[in-house]
Amino acid sequence: MPRLDDHFWSCSCAQGARHRGRPAARAGGLAAKVGAMITSSVAGPSLRAAHSAPHTDLARGPRSPGERARGQGSGSGHATSWHYHLLQRSLVLFSVGVVLALVLNLLQVQRNVTLFPEEVIATIFSSAWWVPPCCGTAAAVVGLLYPCIDSHLGEPHKFKREWASVMRCVAVFVGINHASAKLDFANNVQLSLTLAALSLGLWWTFDRSRSGLGLGITIAFLATLITQLLVYNGVYQYTSPDFLYIRSWLPCIFFSGGVTVGNIGRQLAMGVPEKPHSD
Numbered sequence: 001m002p003r004l005d006d007h008f009w010s011c012s013c014a015q016g017a018r019h020r021g022r023p024a025a026r027a028g029g030l031a032a033k034v035g036a037m038i039t040s041s042v043a044g045p046s047l048r049a050a051h052s053a054p055h056t057d058l059a060r061g062p063r064s065p066g067e068r069a070r071g072q073g074s075g076s077g078h079a080t081s082w083h084y085h086l087l088q089r090s091l092v093l094f095s096v097g098v099v100l101a102l103v104l105n106l107l108q109v110q111r112n113v114t115l116f117p118e119e120v121i122a123t124i125f126s127s128a129w130w131v132p133p134c135c136g137t138a139a140a141v142v143g144l145l146y147p148c149i150d151s152h153l154g155e156p157h158k159f160k161r162e163w164a165s166v167m168r169c170v171a172v173f174v175g176i177n178h179a180s181a182k183l184d185f186a187n188n189v190q191l192s193l194t195l196a197a198l199s200l201g202l203w204w205t206f207d208r209s210r211s212g213l214g215l216g217i218t219i220a221f222l223a224t225l226i227t228q229l230l231v232y233n234g235v236y237q238y239t240s241p242d243f244l245y246i247r248s249w250l251p252c253i254f255f256s257g258g259v260t261v262g263n264i265g266r267q268l269a270m271g272v273p274e275k276p277h278s279d
Helices: 002-052 065-110 131-153 163-182 188-206 210-232 250-269
Strands: none
Touching: 065 131, 065 163, 065 250, 131 210, 131 250, 163 188, 163 250, 188 210, 188 250, 210 250
């Protein structure tokens, strides 16, 4: 009897404990689920807001609409300033080209190196109407191209970057052009070699850059080709031509002129803000 009684009580107690443990476990699990739901409901909106908030900086936090407006305004102002400087430089270079074309062409006409029709010679500047605008446009293109190529190659030109050096370069270029009309040699080959040496000396004295040398040679080739076509079509002509329809020293003049205008364009480009990027 005692053993059965003990067995009865032990079995009933164990079963009761098991029955009482199941509701407790269910209650604990239900409480955990409710707590997780509450936590997700509280944290969910903040997480979604953090993911959906536009223009959020991890270090500074979300940007306000005023900050975004100021950023857009500064970008547009930078672009406007860059375009204004570009237009200003183009006008200055165009004016320089027009003045040089009128002065140097007048010198060539007076020395009977370049021959225009009689109705052209009778004008006030002894030049055809198309010479100044064409030379001005060419000067603007060349003057803007030099600093652009320097920036593209990553080699900013810093050799003798002051206006005094640029003015001396202009004076030497005018002297080379004057020498082409004034100096008398036994033949045009000697004159061409002399002017070629002077042109290379001008590049070495005031430029010394690979981009300047390459652009100068390219400009001399293209300008000489265009001049050959103009003379071939009878627009004007040269006296004593020895290089097809023109003088053999003319490419030297174009080379030194390209280097001179390029130095002016580089000097004008100093201190100008860089072109804004699309990003």
